[in-house]
Amino acid sequence: xxxxxxxxxxxxxxxxxxxxxxxxxxxxxxxxxxxxxxxxxxxxxxxxxxxxxxxxxxxxxxxxxxxxxxxxxxxxxxxxxxxxxxxxxxxxxxxxxxxxxxxxxxxxxxxxxxxxxxxxxxxxxxxxxxxxxxxxxxxxxxxxxxxxxxxxxxxxxxxxxxxxxxxxxxxxxxxxxxxxxxxxxxxxxxxxxxxxxxxxxxxxxxxxxxxxxxxxxxxxxxxxxxxxxxxxxxxxxxxxxxxxxxxxxxxxxxxxxxxxxxxxxxxxxxxxxxxxxxxxxxxxxxxxxxxxxxxxxxxxxxxxxxxxxxxxxxxxxxxxxxxxxxxxxxxxxxxxxxxxxxxxxxxxxxxxxxxxxxxxxxxxxxxxxxxxxxxxxxxxxxxxxxxxxxxxxxxxxxxxxxxxxxxxxxxxxxxxxxxxxxxxxxxxxxxxxxxxxxxxxxxxxxxxxxxxxxxxxxxxxxxxxxxxxxxxxxxxxxxxxxxxxxxxxxxxxxxxxxxxxxxxxxxxxxxxxxxxxxxxxxxxxxxxxxxxxxxxxxxxxxxxxxxxxxxxxxxxxxxxxxxxxxxxxxxxxxxxxxxxxxxxxxxxxxxxxxxxxxxxxxxxxxxxxxxxxxxxxxxxxxxxxxxxxxxxxxxxxxxxxxxxxxxxxxxxxxxxxxxxxxxxxxxxxxxxxxxxxxxxxxxxxxxxx
Numbered sequence: 001x002x003x004x005x006x007x008x009x010x011x012x013x014x015x016x017x018x019x020x021x022x023x024x025x026x027x028x029x030x031x032x033x034x035x036x037x038x039x040x041x042x043x044x045x046x047x048x049x050x051x052x053x054x055x056x057x058x059x060x061x062x063x064x065x066x067x068x069x070x071x072x073x074x075x076x077x078x079x080x081x082x083x084x085x086x087x088x089x090x091x092x093x094x095x096x097x098x099x100x101x102x103x104x105x106x107x108x109x110x111x112x113x114x115x116x117x118x119x120x121x122x123x124x125x126x127x128x129x130x131x132x133x134x135x136x137x138x139x140x141x142x143x144x145x146x147x148x149x150x151x152x153x154x155x156x157x158x159x160x161x162x163x164x165x166x167x168x169x170x171x172x173x174x175x176x177x178x179x180x181x182x183x184x185x186x187x188x189x190x191x192x193x194x195x196x197x198x199x200x201x202x203x204x205x206x207x208x209x210x211x212x213x214x215x216x217x218x219x220x221x222x223x224x225x226x227x228x229x230x231x232x233x234x235x236x237x238x239x240x241x242x243x244x245x246x247x248x249x250x251x252x253x254x255x256x257x258x259x260x261x262x263x264x265x266x267x268x269x270x271x272x273x274x275x276x277x278x279x280x281x282x283x284x285x286x287x288x289x290x291x292x293x294x295x296x297x298x299x300x301x302x303x304x305x306x307x308x309x310x311x312x313x314x315x316x317x318x319x320x321x322x323x324x325x326x327x328x329x330x331x332x333x334x335x336x337x338x339x340x341x342x343x344x345x346x347x348x349x350x351x352x353x354x355x356x357x358x359x360x361x362x363x364x365x366x367x368x369x370x371x372x373x374x375x376x377x378x379x380x381x382x383x384x385x386x387x388x389x390x391x392x393x394x395x396x397x398x399x400x401x402x403x404x405x406x407x408x409x410x411x412x413x414x415x416x417x418x419x420x421x422x423x424x425x426x427x428x429x430x431x432x433x434x435x436x437x438x439x440x441x442x443x444x445x446x447x448x449x450x451x452x453x454x455x456x457x458x459x460x461x462x463x464x465x466x467x468x469x470x471x472x473x474x475x476x477x478x479x480x481x482x483x484x485x486x487x488x489x490x491x492x493x494x495x496x497x498x499x500x501x502x503x504x505x506x507x508x509x510x511x512x513x514x515x516x517x518x519x520x521x522x523x524x525x526x527x528x529x530x531x532x533x534x535x536x537x538x539x540x541x542x543x544x545x546x547x548x549x550x551x552x553x554x555x556x557x558x559x560x561x562x563x564x565x566x567x568x569x570x571x572x573x574x575x576x577x578x579x580x581x582x583x584x585x586x587x588x589x590x591x592x593x594x595x596x597x598x599x600x601x602x603x604x605x606x607x608x609x610x611x612x613x614x615x616x617x618x619x620x621x622x623x624x625x626x627x628x629x630x631x632x633x634x635x636x637x638x639x640x641x642x643x644x645x646x647x648x649x650x651x652x653x654x655x656x657x658x659x660x661x662x663x664x665x666x667x668x669x670x671x672x673x674x675x676x677x678x679x680x681x682x683x684x685x686x687x688x689x
Contacts, residue, residue: 018059019044019252026256027264028055034439038413043439044252048260051239051268056428056438057255058247058421064112065135065248066421067255068126069146072243072273072433073118073236074209079224080160080216081232083118084181087159088151088229089237090116093144098528101141108535110134113422120201120214120361121275122433123236128422131541132250136258137534143262146237154520156226163501164517171514175502177222177494186218189490193353195291196304196369196480200354203287204308204365204476205278219493222501239263241271243432247421275362275434277313284475293482296682297349297372302482304352305381306369310474313363315436320364321447322454323468324357326461327366329397329405330388331355333615334599334673335608336401337391338368341384343676348373348381350680360430366469371683382477389469393462402455404615406448411619411646413444414568570646573655578626578640587639590625594641596677598623600670603661607673610661617654621645623662 023030028046035042041060048055073082092098102114111134114127125146127138161179165171188194201210213220235241242263246255294302312319331338331351342348352369370381417423431441454460483489505513551562582590598621601607614621626640643663647655668674 018042024049025253026260028256028260032437032439034442036439036442038445039416043442045438046256048239048263051242051263051266053239053242053244053263054432055244055246055256055259056432057252058245058424059252060248060421062248062421063130064128064418064421065130065132065250066113066126066128066246066425067135067139067142068124068245068425068429069142070122070124070243070245070429070433071146071236071238071241072121072271072275073123073214073232074121074273074275075212075214075232076209077223078213078217078220079228080181080185080213080221081224081229082123082236083185083215084156084160084221084224085229085233085237086116086118086123087181088155089145089149089233091152091155091159092150093141094148094150095144096141096532097150098530098533099524101145101533104528104530104533105138105141108530108533109138110536110541111138113419114138118214121209122429124425124429126245126422126425128419131536133540134536135250136254137536139255139258140534143259147239147262147266149233149237151230151233153226154516154523156229157516157520158524160224160229161222162516162520163498163513165510165514168514168517168521171510175498175505175510175513177498177501179221181216182218182221185213185216185221186490186494188215189218190292190487192291192294192304192480192482195289196306196352196478197354199287199289199291199480200306200308200367200476200478201361203285203478204310204474205361205363207278208275208362210275210278210361218490219497222497235269235271236273238269238271239266240269241273243429245425245428247424278310278363278474280310281474283473284477286477286479288479288481290483290486291480292486293484294683299482299484301349301372301374303373303375303378304369304371304480305348305373305378306352306354306367306478306480307382307385308365308367308476308478309469309472311357311364311366311468314359314361314431314434315440317431317436317440317443318447318450320357320359321444322451322464323364323366324359325402325405325409325451326392326397326464327357328408329401330392331368332405332408333401333608333611335398335612337388337397338385341388342370342381343680345384347377347384349676349683353684362434372679378479386470389465392465393470396458396461400612400616404612406452407616408619409448411570411648414570414648415619415646416568569649571649571652571655572646573644573659575643575659576626576640577643578628578638582639590639590641592678592681594623594625595681596668596674597641597662597666599677600673601667603665605661607667607670610658613654614658617647617651618658619646621658 019030019033021030021032027049029049031045031047033042033044041058044057044059046055046057075082090100090102092101098104102116105114109129110131111127111129116125125142127142129135129138159180161177161182163175164178165173166176167173198213205211244259246252293299311323314320330336333339343350348370349372352371354367355369357366358364368385373381428438428441432438548563548565553560553562599607601610605613622644624642626642628638630636630638643659645655
């Protein structure tokens, strides 16, 4: 057994103000400067004078510096153009004409994060690193990738879609559909959670970009042309449509000196990528879809029922927070109202994928869903959901449950990882691209205090519940039923798409397809000249190693490591119990044992009471399986469990007491609870793939 404890040290120092509104530097104008004392940081908002590109810089005493450039990408069809463009932009650029420069930079960089991602309404290219030379190396690669990509026809065929002979040497061999994104999205259609989430978004907010599949529908991807891809790049990947974000302790002026000249090459345009608010429905809607079956359960128990509600727009920061707190109180923990009404009532096995408040779309929304439902119980589920809302109107929300959620919110605000700057960029971007200024998304503390003040009025939460849920006519009830032939149905539709593409091909067309296939193969096999890519040399890397002092001690013979650092008022606990001599049958149930141990009652408390106590006193209270190398028996692994949690410093005694109860007095006699946990694991298996 090994215990590890991270304790609080002094707070980070507040940075002095370096810029003021109206300052001009490197072709930019500072629009406003805001201090955020809660996180000891300063936020500088700027606009590029020529193109109108927006820039948010967060100055903070943090050596892990972050960069991202994001573009609102709002496709109006299902061809996956924004997703395919993200892939194709990473196939080489004018300055760095090598395939997948991001991947190639992994061995030439000290980055702590490097990626690109496509969401329903934006595409983002972020990285982070502690090394200044590395930062500007990556900045050059990223900016050239998005503003000056090659976007060659061959790259489009590789990443998007193409027709290709099954045998490239035989022009008359069967022709198939291929493509990286095409195949990726075919894979996603095998997962019930993806089909459900796409169905909810497309049907709840159908009138604009959310009514489309941003990743691409494999049946529609073959409708996209190379010319359409180039047009989408010209109109979306432009400085006038760009949102830049920089974070850390590096100098903003140096960043702008690098970025400004790149943007100066462009003339301003009107991108027209604004997303309109969804027109409010006069009446609720009901949709039934089919999806892939869960192979681990009977089709008769594989129905998912979800109810979704359109809520205020993303730039209504206060109501987004208030509704997030209220809905979290209703779904979080085994003692929550929806858990008791749906799962404890045996109407289904677990909350459906996507259950929760969704704060990232132009119109926010909340979904409550249940998986593992039998056909005769579908209407019972819908009725139970309505009853919960009426109960909230009549009784409000349990005060302890609300206190627990507010406690989790406080923990979340104080929890600062090495990826703080990166996660902050994700939090800022959603509302920023929809018209809210970055500083407004930081007004968290004032919103919390406002909610607490309103909460004192017993009618406040019932009134919000009635307005946004009971009387809300923009409500979607979506039922997903399993189709045992779902995969076959998609395969048949794909075959029809292919047949339509191939039916009228001439011999010359087939020869051209073969020629392009051979060219692509040659390009893929060609050895890459990586000399154009920037790299670090030894002198670019500081020789000094930052040490983190560790105090080694023991408690009753158990070794303990204590780290002291700037934890923002939190204490983190880890305990590894690794001396388990398990046989193979025991190893297979170790994950289930770990989950059950953390989620049953203990020491005279039911699982509901125990769960509430953990939420009131700790954060991320988890037991997870551990597998490691066994140095004494090289043919076997070392097995165990890892205990982990965190808490506000004032709750340290409570946290250790909860662990003592969990380990020494677990209620393994709660057989109904254990069965529910096992059923939930079966239902949710596809979500982690």
